[in-house]
Amino acid sequence: MAKTLEFWFDLGSPAAYLAWKRLPKFVAQTGASVVYKPMLLGGVFKAQGNASPVTIPAKGKWLLGDLARFARRDGVPLAYPPGFPVNTLPLMRITIGLLLRNPSRFAACVDALFDALFGKALDLRDEQALAATLAEAGFDPAELLALGSDPEIKQALIKNTEEAVARGVFGAPTFFVGDEMFWGQDRMEFVAEALAR
Amino acid sequence: MAKTLEFWFDLGSPAAYLAWKRLPKFVAQTGASVVYKPMLLGGVFKAQGNASPVTIPAKGKWLLGDLARFARRDGVPLAYPPGFPVNTLPLMRITIGLLLRNPSRFAACVDALFDALFGKALDLRDEQALAATLAEAGFDPAELLALGSDPEIKQALIKNTEEAVARGVFGAPTFFVGDEMFWGQDRMEFVAEALAR
Numbered sequence: 001m002a003k004t005l006e007f008w009f010d011l012g013s014p015a016a017y018l019a020w021k022r023l024p025k026f027v028a029q030t031g032a033s034v035v036y037k038p039m040l041l042g043g044v045f046k047a048q049g050n051a052s053p054v055t056i057p058a059k060g061k062w063l064l065g066d067l068a069r070f071a072r073r074d075g076v077p078l079a080y081p082p083g084f085p086v087n088t089l090p091l092m093r094i095t096i097g098l099l100l101r102n103p104s105r106f107a108a109c110v111d112a113l114f115d116a117l118f119g120k121a122l123d124l125r126d127e128q129a130l131a132a133t134l135a136e137a138g139f140d141p142a143e144l145l146a147l148g149s150d151p152e153i154k155q156a157l158i159k160n161t162e163e164a165v166a167r168g169v170f171g172a173p174t175f176f177v178g179d180e181m182f183w184g185q186d187r188m189e190f191v192a193e194a195l196a197r
Numbered sequence: 198m199a200k201t202l203e204f205w206f207d208l209g210s211p212a213a214y215l216a217w218k219r220l221p222k223f224v225a226q227t228g229a230s231v232v233y234k235p236m237l238l239g240g241v242f243k244a245q246g247n248a249s250p251v252t253i254p255a256k257g258k259w260l261l262g263d264l265a266r267f268a269r270r271d272g273v274p275l276a277y278p279p280g281f282p283v284n285t286l287p288l289m290r291i292t293i294g295l296l297l298r299n300p301s302r303f304a305a306c307v308d309a310l311f312d313a314l315f316g317k318a319l320d321l322r323d324e325q326a327l328a329a330t331l332a333e334a335g336f337d338p339a340e341l342l343a344l345g346s347d348p349e350i351k352q353a354l355i356k357n358t359e360e361a362v363a364r365g366v367f368g369a370p371t372f373f374v375g376d377e378m379f380w381g382q383d384r385m386e387f388v389a390e391a392l393a394r
Binding site for chain 1: 247253254258259266362366377378379
């Protein structure tokens with residue numbers, strides 16, 4: 001029986017972007033069945049008393065170099081959008097909205113948004129840039145942007161974020177295999193071991 | 198020519214303990230020549246606006262499980278001394294004192310202290326337990342404890358800690374290969390790559 005892997009993420013996290021990029025091959029190798037869990041990392045930070053590592057200047061400086069090493073190792077581009085770390089609330093509502101309303105297009109949307117942010121360093125706070133990114137990926141921008149004001153979708157994002165906090169999530173990306181939690185794109189080897197048990 | 202690897206550490210860090218345990222094999226494999234840099238992690242945290250991860254409860258809880266995975270992988274025992282995280286000032290003065298006054302016995306002393314703290318979970322705040330640990334490792338406890346009140350040694354620890362801060366260190370263990378900095382026992386594969394360049 002294929003084991004289930006929960007992938008908790010926020011589009012604002014470059015570490016989650018790197019994990020997302022590794023995920024297709026990882027899933028092929030482990031045979032895991034992925035449950036996607038969009039959450040609002042800002043809400044998680046606040047509830048857990050945590051903060052973005054870039055709020056500590058020395059740590060933030062080191063982290064950029066560290067993530068660049070992982071990106072080089074994985075052969076993926078890594079850049080940072082203007083205003084990083086950015087408020088991802090509108091993006092996460094689109095993301096969880098697609099998961100609820102059109103799950104077969106969910107991965108394509110996440111791909112397009114992650115690539116725009118951390119592959120091309122686009123400023124998705126600019127609604128025109130966001131609309132162009134969505135249109136280029138084959139979506140109707142107006143339809144997706146409308147998801148952002150849907151109360152059921154807003155509530156679903158709140159619910160996921162609360163569940164994350166309740167289960168001990170404090171950063172992104174976070175993986176669960178059963179009750180075992182793993183934080184970071186740098187723990188995927190341990191995740192693979194847990195899936196193999 | 199063998200490359201130089203700087204190893205910055207504080208005896209209070211379980212991650213530094215795990216790195217220390219891997220170091221002999223790592224040095225044999227990479228051919229690196231190690232420069233040991235004892236520092237006071239509490240001072241580094243304060244200067245950099247950082248704090249022990251255990252100050253964030255969800256992160257601290259996860260970290261204990263994470264370090265346990267590394268310890269299992271490496272086949273080393275891992276336990277926590279009473280009062281963890283503990284004030285390591287007396288221990289770090291002994292450590293840097295040996296490095297200055299009797300460098301050939303430095304590694305044996307660090308071994309004994311790390312094993313006492315994180316192998317056997319001894320309370321080294323208790324001077325009798327500390328003296329017994331040092332005696333068991335073949336040291337004269339009175340002689341080593343006297344190092345702690347030597348102004349030159351006190352000053353050397355302050356100097357190392359200030360140098361750490363100036364070079365961007367914000368946690369332990371930290372490795373340098375030339376100017377490239379690596380934080381964490383979980384980055385030793387990248388350290389090995391840097392040494393091989």
